Amino acid sequence: xxxxxxxxxxxxxxxxxxxxxxxxxxxxxxxxxxxxxxxxxxxxxxxxxxxxxxxxxxxxxxxxxxxxxxxxxxxxxxxxxxxxxxxxxxxxxxxxxxxxxxxxxxxxxxxxxxxxxxxxxxxxxxxxxxxxxxxxxxxxxxxxxxxxxxxxxxxxxxxxxxxxxxxxxxxxxxxxxxxxxxxxxxxxxxxxxxxxxxxxxxxxxxxxxxxxxxxxxxxxxxxxxxxxxxxxxxxxxxxxxxxxxxxxxxxxxx
Amino acid sequence: xxxxxxxxxxxxxxxxxxxxxxxxxxxxxxxxxxxxxxxxxxxxxxxxxxxxxxxxxxxxxxxxxxxxxxxxxxxxxxxxxxxxxxxxxxxxxxxxxxxxxxxxxxxxxxxxxxxxxxxxxxxxxxxxxxxxxxxxxxxxxxxxxxxxxxxxxxxxxxxxxxxxxxxxxxxxxxxxxxxxxxxxxxxxxxxxxxxxxxxxxxxxxxxxxxxxxxxxxxxxxxxxxxxxxxxxxxxxxxxxxxxxxxxxxxxxxx
DNA sequence: GTCTATACCCCGATAGAC
DNA sequence: GTCTATCGGGGTATAGAC
Numbered sequence: 001x002x003x004x005x006x007x008x009x010x011x012x013x014x015x016x017x018x019x020x021x022x023x024x025x026x027x028x029x030x031x032x033x034x035x036x037x038x039x040x041x042x043x044x045x046x047x048x049x050x051x052x053x054x055x056x057x058x059x060x061x062x063x064x065x066x067x068x069x070x071x072x073x074x075x076x077x078x079x080x081x082x083x084x085x086x087x088x089x090x091x092x093x094x095x096x097x098x099x100x101x102x103x104x105x106x107x108x109x110x111x112x113x114x115x116x117x118x119x120x121x122x123x124x125x126x127x128x129x130x131x132x133x134x135x136x137x138x139x140x141x142x143x144x145x146x147x148x149x150x151x152x153x154x155x156x157x158x159x160x161x162x163x164x165x166x167x168x169x170x171x172x173x174x175x176x177x178x179x180x181x182x183x184x185x186x187x188x189x190x191x192x193x194x195x196x197x198x199x200x201x202x203x204x205x206x207x208x209x210x211x212x213x214x215x216x217x218x219x220x221x222x223x224x225x226x227x228x229x230x231x232x233x234x235x236x237x238x239x240x241x242x243x244x245x246x247x248x249x250x251x252x253x254x
Numbered sequence: 255x256x257x258x259x260x261x262x263x264x265x266x267x268x269x270x271x272x273x274x275x276x277x278x279x280x281x282x283x284x285x286x287x288x289x290x291x292x293x294x295x296x297x298x299x300x301x302x303x304x305x306x307x308x309x310x311x312x313x314x315x316x317x318x319x320x321x322x323x324x325x326x327x328x329x330x331x332x333x334x335x336x337x338x339x340x341x342x343x344x345x346x347x348x349x350x351x352x353x354x355x356x357x358x359x360x361x362x363x364x365x366x367x368x369x370x371x372x373x374x375x376x377x378x379x380x381x382x383x384x385x386x387x388x389x390x391x392x393x394x395x396x397x398x399x400x401x402x403x404x405x406x407x408x409x410x411x412x413x414x415x416x417x418x419x420x421x422x423x424x425x426x427x428x429x430x431x432x433x434x435x436x437x438x439x440x441x442x443x444x445x446x447x448x449x450x451x452x453x454x455x456x457x458x459x460x461x462x463x464x465x466x467x468x469x470x471x472x473x474x475x476x477x478x479x480x481x482x483x484x485x486x487x488x489x490x491x492x493x494x495x496x497x498x499x500x501x502x503x504x505x506x507x508x
Numbered sequence: 509g510t511c512t513a514t515a516c517c518c519c520g521a522t523a524g525a526c
Numbered sequence: 527g528t529c530t531a532t533c534g535g536g537g538t539a540t541a542g543a544c
Contacts, residue, residue: 045387047301052519063522064528072520129384131467133299142472174483177476184473198473199461199484205469206460207453213385215459219438219452222431229428230453237491304537317540318510326538 030068032058034082037075042122046132049076073135080137081144083123088147090116095151102159106235107228109151110204114227117208124212128205149201153186156197156240160189164242167192193239200238204231284322286312288336291329296376300386303330327389334391335398337377342401344370349405356413360489361482363405364458368481371462378466382459403455407440410451410494414443418496421446447493454492458485 036054044053051072055062069075094112096105117124126132127145159165170178170192178191186194207230210216211223220226235241290308298307305326309316323329348366350359371378380386381399413419424432424446432445440448461484464470465477474480489495 043387045301045384047299048387048519050519051521061529062520063530066521067527125384128463128467128469130299130379133297133302137468145469171483173479177474177479180475181473195480199480199487202460202464202469203457203484203488204460205464206457209382209463210456210459213382214391215382215456219435220431221434225427225431226449226453229425230457232425233453233491234457237487302537305539306537315511316538317512320539321509 026068033065033068033075034078037079038123041079041126045122046076046079046126046135051075076132076135077138077141079123080127080141083120083127084141084144084147086120086123087113087116087127088144088151091148091151095155098158102155102162102165102240103232103235105155105158106152106240107232109148109155110231110235111228113148113204114208114211117212121212124208128209129213149185152197152201153189153194156193156238157186157189159240160193162242165239166242168196168237168239170195196238200234203234207231280322287319287322287329288332291333292377295333295380299376300330300333300380300389303333305329330386330389331392331395333377334381334395337374337381338395338398338401340374340377341367341370341381342398342405345402345405349409352412356409356416356419356494357486357489359409359412360406360494361486363402363409364485364489365482367402367458368462368465371466375466378462382463383467403439406451406455407443407448410447410492411440411443413494414447416496420493420496422450422491422493424449450492454488457488461485 033054036057037049040049040053040057044050049072051065051069052062054075055065065075069078090112091109094108096108117128160167167190174195175191178195181198182189182191182194185198207227211220211227216223287308290311291303293311294303294307298304303326305319305323306316308329309319323332344366345363348362350362371382414421421444428449429445432449435452436443436445436448439452461481465474465481470477
């Protein structure tokens with residue numbers, strides 16, 4: 001992943017411009033390879049991603065690709081990191097100002113993630129679907145993978161600073177685990193809130209995965225509305241709304 | 255999938271016993287093929303399931319397999335149907351008596367699904383994970399696929415017959431879709447309840463998928479407790495508990 | 509219903525010339 | 527850094543003998 005070594009042998013003291021040009025060409029080709037790989041991801045899936053097919057489509061010879069990615073798994077890792085960064089950026093961009101309504105912020109972030117998923121279903125499957133057999137994600141994927149979760153925690157933190165927002169109930173059996181989670185994720189937040197958030201976060205991805213992976217076929221039709229309402233309720237129940245605000249809805253329709 | 259045609263040519267009027275033996279042998283071999291295929295599913299994933307490898311491992315020659323499954327996709331379909339039936343049976347078996355506590359029944363069914371998933375991760379991935387590229391599930395998978403959902407609906411129906419269990423709030427925007435869902439899934443239940451149930455159902459699978467697919471690595475450790483508590487809350491929030499019962503918990507820790 | 513043989517494809521990875 | 531050539535695998539599916 002570090003291209004600094006490549007130009008140093010010939011470009012050492014002769015020409016900074018040349019080295020710059022080479023690095024530019026290199027990064028362009030790298031980008032083209034990843035783009036084509038993403039196309040293949042859509043057609044054949046991650047398990048069958050093949051360097052040869054990518055090379056063929058780019059008019060290269062397979063061995064040339066090894067100058068850019070030392071193995072198939074490294075290419076896969078690059079795609080995974082890109083995907084996490086892409087959805088993470090979408091989530092961060094949707095979070096909005098810290099003083100906005102927490103449930104609306106929560107809903108906006110989750111909706112952004114869903115929109116990203118609908119626009120990039122195969123990349124979504126790559127990072128949130130079944131693991132690729134025989135592939136083990138390296139440590140480098142951990143940081144980008146956490147961006148969405150951190151965004152949601154930020155929303156919760158801002159909400160918790162506001163008035164009247166109480167953490168949700170926490171069962172006694174869950175307290176030790178909740179404290180462990182809070183210590184690792186957001187030591188400044190109440191453990192009950194952190195535990196609720198992690199559950200809520202995974203529940204939102206359950207909604208998205210079911211929609212994307214076809215489990216809602218013939219069951220849910222107006223999926224935009226269904227998602228928006230479900231996610232808002234998850235957010236409220238997780239402790240982002242001032243206590244009692246859900247009751248308003250309840251009174252309306254009881 | 256229909257084996258009646260195979261023995262009829264030679265066994266027509268001569269020997270019912272012979273035909274019985276042949277069909278028995280056939281079903282045993284069919285089972286052996288599926289078992290070996292499941293083993294390969296675990297090792298290589300559904301996308302790379304190959305008839306040749308299955309045949310090799312069984313000491314057969316690849317072309318012999320075509321007498322049992324006309325194509326790779328038919329074998330895959332058989333595995334999918336088996337998996338849905340397997341998890342469906344586990345769910346149904348855990349539902350317990352109709353007069354038990356609804357939230358406990360809900361939790362028992364969801365826990366059974368999770369246990370099944372942990373015991374059969376690759377079959378879970380096959381049916382609830384990323385779709386297999388290039389494979390389209392035929393209509394025959396629909397009925398087995400609905401068994402878990404129907405079990406949860408049954409639990410909700412029994413709960414709704416009980417005293418004091420009110421459907422959860424339903425936002426006005428969601429009412430048309432909720433009525434559509436209710437019409438297709440459980441016309442005798444309130445639309446608000448059906449919509450909540452579908453959302454809750456997908457949220458439970460979000461928890462299971464995140465755990466199974468590695469998203470809880472280094473985040474959730476005591477997963478049994480985390481799942482049990484999260485699922486119980488989902489069930490209560492979906493309208494399986496008498497109104498106000500969640501408040502008990504709330505008062506305990508507020 | 510199992511066998512051999514075959515047609516015709518695919519892959520990851522490396523060696524060594526240029 | 528790209529090329530050809532190569533090693534040593536893999537696959538689906540069918541034809542036709544037995």
